[in-house]
Amino acid sequence: MTTTPSLRSRPDLCPGVFRPWSADDGALVRLRLVGGRLAPESLAALSDVASEYGDGALHLTRRANVQLRGLPTRGGDLVPEVVQAIEATGLLPSRTHELVRNLMVSPQTGLSGGRADLRPVAAELDDVLCANPRLAGLPGRFLFVLDDGRGDLVGRSTDLGLVALDATTAQLRVGSIGWGPVIGLAAAARAMVDLALRFLDERGDGPEAPWHVDELVQPLTDRLPREAATTVTCPALPFGPVAGGEHVAAPKGVVDHALAALLVGHARELVVTPWRGVLVPSEEAT
Structure with a gap:
């Protein structure tokens, strides 16, 4: 085994459903999306979770993932009903490998x-x-x-x-x-x-x-x-109509309940992008 220089002094603390990050407004958790893809019904369900238990919004990351904020905890863990609600969205396919x-x-x-x-x-x-x-x-x-x-x-x-x-x-x-x-x-x-x-x-x-x-x-x-x-290189995907669909901006990376409802009503699939937007594919593309 190769020895490593002392670049780190602790394990990483990247947040997840079973390793929430404690913030001033409550717990923060991150849900990983493979390639940013999620079904509209999953987005709608997750928006409902944010409205019922969190700060009411979904927060997009530069890795094309989604975070929930302001969630309740007990003993440092999410309360069981929140975990169950998140699992019901279909966006937590593996408890062991979520991180x-x-x-x-x-x-x-x-x-x-x-x-x-x-x-x-x-x-x-x-x-x-x-x-x-x-x-x-x-x-x-x-x-x-x-x-x-x-x-x-x-x-x-x-x-x-x-x-x-x-x-x-x-x-x-x-x-x-x-x-x-x-x-x-x-x-x-x-x-x-x-x-x-x-x-x-x-x-x-x-x-x-x-x-x-x-x-x-x-x-x-x-x-x-x-x-x-x-x-090869190309610039970041611009917002607005693009090849294959429309890239919808999430202001400051936030998808509130109203924007989530709008997105869900206009797509059969959605793609969260690394530029804190959501790509809504056209019917021809899907």
């Missing part, structure tokens, strides 16, 4: 543009991640970033990820500046999970253990040259 389901994906993938539809890769990665008990030990800040080749997420810091080269292949990202091999997309999810397991082997235990791949003394794999096709 490690950190998967960012190009929001428009499969809707418009990009070189590949990464939704199947993301879904498989989430399934394989949650099926392995060891991977529940990943730090809560460990992040997978999947760019479909359009370049919207290629500049994001990551632990593991990929950039699509075409409809069937991608180059793996290993840390924020490292590049791995070119592989088939059909094998990508398991390749990333194998690297995540290797990260757990290398990081060690205890409060000083690294949170991120970049903090390891030795790289997880041989660093390979960056493929020219991964140098």
Whole structure:
């Protein structure tokens, strides 16, 4: 096992339903969305939870996740009825792995543009991640970033990820500046999970253990040259009509009950974006 420098002095405290963060207005919890995707009925149900138990709003994060604030606790834990209400939304598929389901994906993938539809890769990665008990030990800040080749997420810091080269292949990202091999997309999810397991082997235990791949003394794999096709880049998705739908702004990252009702009434699926908005796909795109 590789020893690590003393970059940390404690485990990460990233919040979740079973590890709420105590704030002045009550407990804060974060719900992880795979690639930002959620069903309208789940958004409606979660908005009802926020209105009944919290501050009445949903708070979007720059990792395309959703937070609830102002929730009641007992002994440092959410009260059971709040946990039950959150689970009923369908947005907490795993109690054991809720903190490690950190998967960012190009929001428009499969809707418009990009070189590949990464939704199947993301879904498989989430399934394989949650099926392995060891991977529940990943730090809560460990992040997978999947760019479909359009370049919207290629500049994001990551632990593991990929950039699509075409409809069937991608180059793996290993840390924020490292590049791995070119592989088939059909094998990508398991390749990333194998690297995540290797990260757990290398990081060690205890409060000083690294949170991120970049903090390891030795790289997880041989660093390979960056493929020219991964140098793509594009600006943040603008608000308003865009290819594949409409990107709706959440003012200051907040989706209140009225905005949630509006979003639910105009979509069959929704995509929370890393720019604190919600992409409402057009009927043609879905």
